[in-house]
Amino acid sequence: MITKADPLAQTLTFKIDGKAVQAPAGTTILTALRSIGKEVPTLCYSDRMQPYGACRTCLVEVEGRKPVASCHTPVAADASYKTHSPLLTRLRKNITELIASDHPLECLDCTANGRCDLQSLAQEVGLRTPRYENARTHNPPKDDSHPFIKLEMAKCIGCGKCARACDEVQGSFILGMSGRGYDVKVIAGNDTGFEKADCVSCGQCVFECPVAALEEPGTRLFGLPDTTVITTCSYCGVGCSLNVNVKDGSVVNIEPNPQGSANLGHTCVKGRFAHQFAHSKDRLHTPLIKKPDGGFREASWDEALDLIATKFNEIKKKYGPAGFAAISSSRCTNEENYLMQKFARVVMGTNSIDNCSRVCHSPSAYALGQALGTGAGTNSFQDVAESDVIMIVGANPTEAHPVFGARIKQAVLKGCKLIILDPRNTELAKLSDLHIPLRPGSNVAVINAMQHVLVKENLIDPDFIAKHTEGFTQLKAELEPCTPEWAAEIAAVDPDLIRRAARLYASGKAAQVLWGLGVTEAGHGSNAVFGMINMAVMTGNIGRPGTGTNPIRGQNNVQGASDVGALPNVFSDYRSVTDPEARADHRRVWGIEPPSDKGLRIPDMFDAAHHGTLKAMYILAEDVAQSDPNTTHVVGALESLEFLVVQEIFMNETAKLADVILPGTTFLEKEGTFVNSDRRIQRVRQAIDPRPGTRIDGDIINTIARRMGVDLGVDAGPGTPIDPSKIMDELAHLTPKWAGVSYERLEKMGFIQWPCYDKDHPGTEIVHLGGETLRPNHLAKLTITPWQEPGELPDKEYPFMLTTGRMLFHYNVGTMTRRTDVSKLDKAKEETLRIHPSDARKVGVVNGELVNVTSRRGSVQVKAQVTKATNPGTLFMTFHFPESRTNLLVGSAVDEFTGCPEYKISAVRVEKVTAAARPETRDPADEVQHAK
Amino acid sequence: MPLLEPVLCKRIPTAPWGDPRDRKYVNYEAFVATGGYAGLKKALAMEPKAVIEVVKASELRGRGGAGFPAGMKWSFLPPEDGKRRFLTVNADESEPGTFKDRMLLDFDPHLMLEGIAICMHACRLDTAYIYIRGEYHAQAATLQRAIDEAYANKIFGAGSMLGQINGRDAECFMHRGAGAYICGEETGLLESLEGKRGWPRIKPPFPAVAGAFGRPTIINNVETLAIVGPILDRGADWFKTMGKGRAEGVPPTVPASFGPKLFGISGHVNTPGVFEENLGIKCSELIEKYGGGMRGGKKFKAAIPGGISMGVLGTDQYHAELDFDIGRKYAVLGLGTAGVVVMDEDTDMVKALRNMIRFYAHESCGQCTPCREGTGWLSKMLHRIEAGDGTTRDLDLLSEIAGSMGAMPGTTICGLADGANWAVRTMLNKFWGDFEKRVRKERFVSLSVVGAR
Ligand SMILES: Cc1cc2nc3c(=O)[nH]c(=O)nc-3n(C[C@H](O)[C@H](O)[C@H](O)COP(=O)(O)O)c2cc1C
Ligand code: SF4
Ligand code: SF4
Ligand code: SF4
Ligand code: SF4
Ligand code: FES
Numbered sequence A: 001m002i003t004k005a006d007p008l009a010q011t012l013t014f015k016i017d018g019k020a021v022q023a024p025a026g027t028t029i030l031t032a033l034r035s036i037g038k039e040v041p042t043l044c045y046s047d048r049m050q051p052y053g054a055c056r057t058c059l060v061e062v063e064g065r066k067p068v069a070s071c072h073t074p075v076a077a078d079a080s081y082k083t084h085s086p087l088l089t090r091l092r093k094n095i096t097e098l099i100a101s102d103h104p105l106e107c108l109d110c111t112a113n114g115r116c117d118l119q120s121l122a123q124e125v126g127l128r129t130p131r132y133e134n135a136r137t138h139n140p141p142k143d144d145s146h147p148f149i150k151l152e153m154a155k156c157i158g159c160g161k162c163a164r165a166c167d168e169v170q171g172s173f174i175l176g177m178s179g180r181g182y183d184v185k186v187i188a189g190n191d192t193g194f195e196k197a198d199c200v201s202c203g204q205c206v207f208e209c210p211v212a213a214l215e216e217p218g219t220r221l222f223g224l225p226d227t228t229v230i231t232t233c234s235y236c237g238v239g240c241s242l243n244v245n246v247k248d249g250s251v252v253n254i255e256p257n258p259q260g261s262a263n264l265g266h267t268c269v270k271g272r273f274a275h276q277f278a279h280s281k282d283r284l285h286t287p288l289i290k291k292p293d294g295g296f297r298e299a300s301w302d303e304a305l306d307l308i309a310t311k312f313n314e315i316k317k318k319y320g321p322a323g324f325a326a327i328s329s330s331r332c333t334n335e336e337n338y339l340m341q342k343f344a345r346v347v348m349g350t351n352s353i354d355n356c357s358r359v360c361h362s363p364s365a366y367a368l369g370q371a372l373g374t375g376a377g378t379n380s381f382q383d384v385a386e387s388d389v390i391m392i393v394g395a396n397p398t399e400a401h402p403v404f405g406a407r408i409k410q411a412v413l414k415g416c417k418l419i420i421l422d423p424r425n426t427e428l429a430k431l432s433d434l435h436i437p438l439r440p441g442s443n444v445a446v447i448n449a450m451q452h453v454l455v456k457e458n459l460i461d462p463d464f465i466a467k468h469t470e471g472f473t474q475l476k477a478e479l480e481p482c483t484p485e486w487a488a489e490i491a492a493v494d495p496d497l498i499r500r501a502a503r504l505y506a507s508g509k510a511a512q513v514l515w516g517l518g519v520t521e522a523g524h525g526s527n528a529v530f531g532m533i534n535m536a537v538m539t540g541n542i543g544r545p546g547t548g549t550n551p552i553r554g555q556n557n558v559q560g561a562s563d564v565g566a567l568p569n570v571f572s573d574y575r576s577v578t579d580p581e582a583r584a585d586h587r588r589v590w591g592i593e594p595p596s597d598k599g600l601r602i603p604d605m606f607d608a609a610h611h612g613t614l615k616a617m618y619i620l621a622e623d624v625a626q627s628d629p630n631t632t633h634v635v636g637a638l639e640s641l642e643f644l645v646v647q648e649i650f651m652n653e654t655a656k657l658a659d660v661i662l663p664g665t666t667f668l669e670k671e672g673t674f675v676n677s678d679r680r681i682q683r684v685r686q687a688i689d690p691r692p693g694t695r696i697d698g699d700i701i702n703t704i705a706r707r708m709g710v711d712l713g714v715d716a717g718p719g720t721p722i723d724p725s726k727i728m729d730e731l732a733h734l735t736p737k738w739a740g741v742s743y744e745r746l747e748k749m750g751f752i753q754w755p756c757y758d759k760d761h762p763g764t765e766i767v768h769l770g771g772e773t774l775r776p777n778h779l780a781k782l783t784i785t786p787w788q789e790p791g792e793l794p795d796k797e798y799p800f801m802l803t804t805g806r807m808l809f810h811y812n813v814g815t816m817t818r819r820t821d822v823s824k825l826d827k828a829k830e831e832t833l834r835i836h837p838s839d840a841r842k843v844g845v846v847n848g849e850l851v852n853v854t855s856r857r858g859s860v861q862v863k864a865q866v867t868k869a870t871n872p873g874t875l876f877m878t879f880h881f882p883e884s885r886t887n888l889l890v891g892s893a894v895d896e897f898t899g900c901p902e903y904k905i906s907a908v909r910v911e912k913v914t915a916a917a918r919p920e921t922r923d924p925a926d927e928v929q930h931a932k
Numbered sequence B: 001m002p003l004l005e006p007v008l009c010k011r012i013p014t015a016p017w018g019d020p021r022d023r024k025y026v027n028y029e030a031f032v033a034t035g036g037y038a039g040l041k042k043a044l045a046m047e048p049k050a051v052i053e054v055v056k057a058s059e060l061r062g063r064g065g066a067g068f069p070a071g072m073k074w075s076f077l078p079p080e081d082g083k084r085r086f087l088t089v090n091a092d093e094s095e096p097g098t099f100k101d102r103m104l105l106d107f108d109p110h111l112m113l114e115g116i117a118i119c120m121h122a123c124r125l126d127t128a129y130i131y132i133r134g135e136y137h138a139q140a141a142t143l144q145r146a147i148d149e150a151y152a153n154k155i156f157g158a159g160s161m162l163g164q165i166n167g168r169d170a171e172c173f174m175h176r177g178a179g180a181y182i183c184g185e186e187t188g189l190l191e192s193l194e195g196k197r198g199w200p201r202i203k204p205p206f207p208a209v210a211g212a213f214g215r216p217t218i219i220n221n222v223e224t225l226a227i228v229g230p231i232l233d234r235g236a237d238w239f240k241t242m243g244k245g246r247a248e249g250v251p252p253t254v255p256a257s258f259g260p261k262l263f264g265i266s267g268h269v270n271t272p273g274v275f276e277e278n279l280g281i282k283c284s285e286l287i288e289k290y291g292g293g294m295r296g297g298k299k300f301k302a303a304i305p306g307g308i309s310m311g312v313l314g315t316d317q318y319h320a321e322l323d324f325d326i327g328r329k330y331a332v333l334g335l336g337t338a339g340v341v342v343m344d345e346d347t348d349m350v351k352a353l354r355n356m357i358r359f360y361a362h363e364s365c366g367q368c369t370p371c372r373e374g375t376g377w378l379s380k381m382l383h384r385i386e387a388g389d390g391t392t393r394d395l396d397l398l399s400e401i402a403g404s405m406g407a408m409p410g411t412t413i414c415g416l417a418d419g420a421n422w423a424v425r426t427m428l429n430k431f432w433g434d435f436e437k438r439v440r441k442e443r444f445v446s447l448s449v450v451g452a453r
Helices: A029-035 A086-100 A117-125 A161-170 A204-208 A217-222 A269-273 A301-319 A334-347 A362-372 A381-386 A402-413 A427-431 A443-456 A462-468 A472-479 A484-491 A495-507 A525-538 A558-563 A580-590 A602-611 A631-639 A697-707 A724-734 A743-749 A837-843 B028-033 B038-044 B048-058 B070-074 B100-107 B109-123 B137-152 B186-193 B222-226 B228-234 B236-240 B283-290 B326-330 B349-363 B369-386 B392-403 B416-430 B432-445 B447-452
Strands: A011-016 A019-024 A059-062 A080-082 A175-178 A185-188 A227-232 A241-247 A250-256 A288-290 A296-298 A324-327 A389-393 A417-421 A434-436 A511-515 A548-551 A616-620 A643-648 A660-663 A672-675 A680-684 A751-753 A800-805 A832-835 A850-855 A858-866 A874-878 A906-912 B086-091 B127-132 B171-176 B217-221 B243-245 B260-267 B273-278 B300-304 B339-344
Touching: A011 A029, A019 A029, A059 A086, A086 A117, A086 B369, A086 B392, A161 A175, A161 A204, A161 A402, A204 A250, A217 A250, A227 A680, A250 A269, A269 A402, A288 A301, A301 A324, A301 A616, A301 A643, A301 A660, A301 A697, A324 A334, A324 A602, A334 A558, A334 A580, A334 A616, A334 A672, A334 A697, A334 A724, A362 A525, A362 A548, A381 A402, A389 A402, A389 A495, A389 A525, A402 A417, A402 A427, A417 A427, A417 A443, A417 A495, A434 A495, A443 A472, A443 A484, A443 A495, A443 A525, A462 A525, A484 A495, A495 A511, A511 A525, A525 A548, A558 A672, A580 A724, A602 A631, A672 A724, A680 A743, A724 A743, A743 A751, A832 A837, A837 A858, A837 A906, B028 B109, B028 B137, B038 B109, B038 B228, B048 B070, B048 B109, B048 B228, B048 B236, B070 B109, B070 B217, B086 B109, B086 B186, B086 B222, B100 B109, B100 B137, B100 B222, B100 B260, B109 B127, B109 B137, B109 B171, B109 B217, B109 B222, B109 B228, B127 B137, B127 B186, B137 B171, B186 B217, B217 B222, B222 B228, B228 B236, B260 B283, B273 B283, B283 B300, B283 B339, B349 B369, B349 B416, B349 B432, B369 B392, B369 B416, B369 B432, B392 B416, B392 B432, B416 B432
Parallel strands: A011 A080, A324 A616, A389 A417, A389 A511, A417 A434, A511 A548, A616 A643, A643 A660, A800 A874, A832 A858, B086 B127, B086 B217, B127 B171, B260 B339
Antiparallel strands: A011 A019, A059 A080, A175 A185, A227 A241, A241 A250, A288 A296, A288 A660, A672 A680, A680 A751, A800 A906, A832 A874, A850 A858, A850 A906, B260 B273, B300 B339
C-alpha cells in the first residue's frame, strides 16, 4: 500500500516466529514479517492497494488469541506471531480446497500455468483434489469482447483485486462485484461489458488478477516468456517503467514494473498494450532513395550512407554551416540526441539543431530557467500525494499523461483541493473544487488577476519574498491594473471565480501548480509560466514537498532531448553556446572550436528553407510535415530543400518528401536513457533485436559521421557499434547537473533525478530546497507578465476557437498507436470535432454528422461529436489522425521568447456538409482542400 | 424472581401486564404523559461525560447480539475536533427468529428516540441515522411519524433542546435498507448507509474511530438505546436490581447480565410473541409461562436461544438460563438477540439445519473466501444429505468446514460465518444421531458413490 510512514509513530516490539522484531505502530503484520524475510500466502493483497482481508490465506497465529489476517491487522506491542503451524496449514488448506472446488483445474490449458497464485498455494498446502462432490457449479461464458482484456469468470476466485485496482490505482471505477455469496462475480459497469462502461483499457485489472480470470491475449498466444527486460515507456512524459516479456525474440506482452519509481506498478493503455507497432509489417526495412520521378527505390545501407555522407560534405563545402540544419527527436534516447547535436555542431559546424520541444514545452524550460535557474519542473510526481491544493492549467493529464493523471485523481479523491484553468470540461475539471472555463488565449490574463488578488488580499508570504526573491516591487506595481474584473472580461468568466481560485490556492499549506500544452502552446506561453512561477514564489510554495511549479511534459523524452543540448542556443545543461566556460569545456572534450553561429530554431529552419539559405536537413524521427502547425508552410519548406534525410520507423508525410529515408529502430530495440517529466533519468533497454534491415538510430548518426571522416569518439573504431554508456559518460562530463550519472549507477539505483552533481549525489527529488533557487544569486526572479491578445481571435467569419490536444488512446500523429489493436477500441477509431450542444444547435449539426471545419489556413472534413466536454464557443480536435489534417487549420503565431507555436488556438468556422458535397469514398486526400 | 414491572413494555400492553390486542402507537404526547423524555431532560442537565458514566455504571450490554457493554463503547470515541460525528441505530433486525425491535418500532418508537438523543448528547454526536430493515414498511412509516413529532417538539433539529453539537443542529434521519441480512452487521450497515455494497469492513479501524463517512461513529441496537432513557431517569442502581446480575465470585471487570430484556418466542409453542423478562430467565420458564407451553402437548426437543446464529440448545438443556453466560454454560455461541425458536419432538433436525444454512448461503455477502464458498458447500451438502444421498464422510466434512469458518477462528471478516459455524456444529454435536441415521440408511443406497472414492 502506498502510504507514508508516520514519523511520530511509536516503535513497537513483538515477536515473529520467535524472533524479536521492531516496527512503528500501524505497520501490518504482513509488512513486518516480510521485513524479516518471512512469507505467508496472499491471494487478495497487493502492495498497490488498501488491504482487503478477504481471502484469509495470510492468517497468522497470535499467541493466546485467535488467528488474524496479517495483511490488514496492525502489529501489537509484545504480541507473538507464528507464520506457519499445523493449524494455519489446515485453515489455509481448507480455504484453498474451497476455492479449488469451484475452479476449472485445467492448469495445463491455462495461460497462468506456472505463475498462478492459486496453483502455488495448492502446492504449498499440499492440496490435490478437493473433497467436494459435483464441483464446478459455475461455468459462465467467457467475455471476449475487449481487444486486450479477456474475462473468464469460471476461473475467478473472487479476490476483488481487479475492482480495487480499477478504483484505487486507475481511478476509473469500472469494475465491481455483483451478486452475493456463492454467486459473486465481477462485472464491468452495470454488467454492460468493458467498453460501454468507459473502461480506459489500462490493463491494471489484468495485471493484478492472481489467476487467469482476467488475461490478455499476448500470453494466450505465446505461453510463458523466456526473458523479462525492464525498460522505460516511449510514449509520454510520465516515463513508466515497463517489464517487457519476450519469447523467442518477440514481445509477448508488456506489464508495469512494480518497482517502477515513476509509475509505481501502473501503466496506461499505450505503454501496456500499444506495442505491436514494433513488429508491424509496415516498418521501414531498408533505406530508400528518391527516384527522379518522385518515387522511391530500395537501396543498400552502404549506398544510402555513402550518398548522405557525400551530399552533406558537398553542402557544407558549398554553403557553409548555414546550409544545414538538423531536427532531433524527443522519441529517441538522450544518447542519440546528444549524438545528433554533436553531429550538427562537430561534423556540420552549425548550431542549427533543434528538437520538437519547440512545439510543446520550450516556454516552460525558458521561463523556469529564467526565473528559477533550471529549465525543468521543481518537484516530483510523488509530491501530488503531499499537496493539499493542486492547480492545473491547460492540461488534461487523465488523457495525455494517464498514469500521472490517475495519481492526481487519487489525491483529489483523498481530499486534496483542485483548481482547474481550462476551456475544456476535462475529467479532472469535473472532479475539481473550482474550474475556471476560461476562453482560449486568456491564461495570462487570469493568472495575472490571480496574482493581483494574492497581493491585494495579502495572501502572500512576505518573509519568503524578502528572503528569496527579487523584483517584487516592480511586479506589484505592474499587477495593480490586473483586476479580476479586467481578466474576467478577457476570459469570459465570472471575476469571483478568479478571486476564489486565488484564495483557494493561497489556502494550501503545500500548493503546487501543474501545466501542460494548453499553456505553452497557447501563445504567450512563457508569460503564463512566469505568472505561475510568480504565484508559487510569492506564496512561498517552492522548495518543499507538495509545492512547486511543474510542467507536464508531452513526449517521453522532450525533457531529455533539451537537457542534452539538442537546442540551437544551448549546450547540454542549458549552458549558453556563448558562455566562455561552456565553450572551453566543449573545446576540450570535442577537440574543435564549437560553432558560434546563431543556430536556427525549427520555425526559422522552415523560413530559411523558403528563403533559400537552408539547403539540407537531417530529420530524426519527427513527422514535422504532419505534426507541425501550418502544414502547408512546412511542406513547402521541405520541398524546396536540395537534400533531405529522414530517419524513421514508418513511412510518413515528412519521409515522403525526403531524398533518402533511413529505417531506424523503436525503443524496444535499443539501449539508452530517457528523462521523464520530473527529471528522472531512466534506462531504456533492448528487449528485441532490431528488425531485419533496420539500424539503431545512434549507430546511423555515428556511421554518417564516420563516412564523412569524423570520429565522434563513441564507438570502438570504424564499423563498430556505438557504446551508449560511453556517450553517457561524455555527456555527464560536460553536464554539471548530470555529473553523477552513469550506467553503473542507474543499474544500481533504478533512476536518478537530476540535478545529480557527483558520483555520491543521490539525485534531487525537490529542486530549490528551502527556497534557494539554482540561479547564481539563489533568488527567484519575479517576472512581469503583460497580457497580450492571442495571435488569432474569433470574428464574424471564423466565430469559434479551435483548440487541439490528445486523447488517451493515441499518441501524437498515431504512427505507433494506430498500428496496434488500440485502434480496435471504439473510442479510438476516428477523429471527431468536439462541439458543445449549444454550438451544434447553432451550426445545425447533430452527433455523428460530417462538418467542414475551416480556418484562415485551410479546411478539413470531420464528424461532429456533440459533447459538454468543451465549452460553448470552443471546439476541440486531436492531431492523432493524419487523414483529418487537424494541423492544416492551426495558426502560425509563436511565443515571443521561444518561438513556440500557438498550437492550441485558431479561429475557425463550422459548416454542415451537405449530402451533395460529401465525397463518395472517404479518401483522406479528398477531404483536404487547401485554402489559398 | 420475575420482573416486577414492565420497562420496555411500559406503554406496550404485554402479558402478564396487559393484552397485546390493546397495543397501539404511542405518540409524543402520550409518551411524555407517561414519563417519556424524562431521562433525556435529566441527561441534558448533566455533563456529557457524566451521562456516559451512568450508562457504564448500569453495566448495560448491547441488545443487538454481541452483548458489548454500551457504556464502554460510548467512551471509546476520540476527542471532538469540530467535525461531524455520527450515531447509527441498528434497526435492521434480520436475524431469523428475531422480531423484538419491530415491536418497539411499531408501538413505542419514542422510547428509542429518547435513547438516541441521550446518546447524541453524551457522545457529542451531531447526526443520527436509523438504519431500518427494508422489509419493515409499516414500521418505517410509524418511525418517520415519530421522528417528525420529535422534530416538532424540539427533540431534534434547529433550536432543539440538544442545542448545537459540534457546531451543528442535532439531526435524526431514517434510512431504509434494501433487504440484506448482512447490512445488520455494523460495518456492512455503514457501507450500505454510505450508498455502497453492504460488505463488512476489515477492522481496525473500528467505527468509533472511523465509521460512517470515515468519521467517529457509535452503533447501537434499537433495544439497547430504548433502555437508556429509563436508566437515566431512574438510575443505574435501579437498572441493576433487574436481571440475573453477577454470579458470586466473578470480578466486577467481567461483564454480567443486568436489566430486563425482550424475549421473542416462536416455533412450536402455543402463544408466540415478544415478552419482557429479567435476563437469566430459564428457557423452560419462558416457554411454559409466556409461550403457553409446547404446541399440541408435544415434547421439547431443541431451542435456538437467540437467533439461529447462536446454535441450538439440546433436549437436555431445556432449563438453560437465558443470559449472557449461556454460551459458556451450554455450548452455544451466546444469547444473541434472545429470539427463542422452539422445536418439538417431531422436528426433522436435518431439514431444520438445511433450512438454516440455506439462509447463510443466501445471505453471505461473498467477500471472504471461507464464507462465500463454505456456506455454498454447506448448503449443497445438506441438501444432499436431506435428499438421502449423504455419507458419514459428508458429516465429517460438514463439521470440518463449518469449524474452520468465522471471525472466531479468524478466517472471515464478520460474524455471519460464525453463525453458520455454530448452527452446524451444535446441531451435529447435539443431534448427531439424527444425522447419522439419515446418512447411514442412505449410505447403503449410494454405496457405489462411496466405493468410487
Ligand atoms: C451477520 C450479522 C448480522 C447482524 N444483524 C444485526 C441486526 O439486524 N440488528 C442488530 O442490532 N445487530 C445486528 N448485528 C450485530 C451488530 O453487528 C452490532 O453488534 C450491534 O448492532 C451493536 O449494537 P449493540 O451493541 O447495541 O448490540 C449483526 C451482526 C452480524 C455479524
Ligand atoms: S482496464 Fe483499467 S479501466 Fe478498464 S476495467 Fe481494468 S483497471 Fe479498470
Ligand atoms: S477476476 Fe481475477 S482479480 Fe478479479 S476478482 Fe476474479 S480472480 Fe480476483
Ligand atoms: S504513455 Fe505515459 S502514462 Fe502511459 S504507460 Fe507510457 S509513460 Fe506511462
Ligand atoms: S463472513 Fe461472510 S458475510 Fe461476513 S464479510 Fe465475510 S463473506 Fe461477507
Ligand atoms: S491476503 Fe490477507 S486476507 Fe487475503
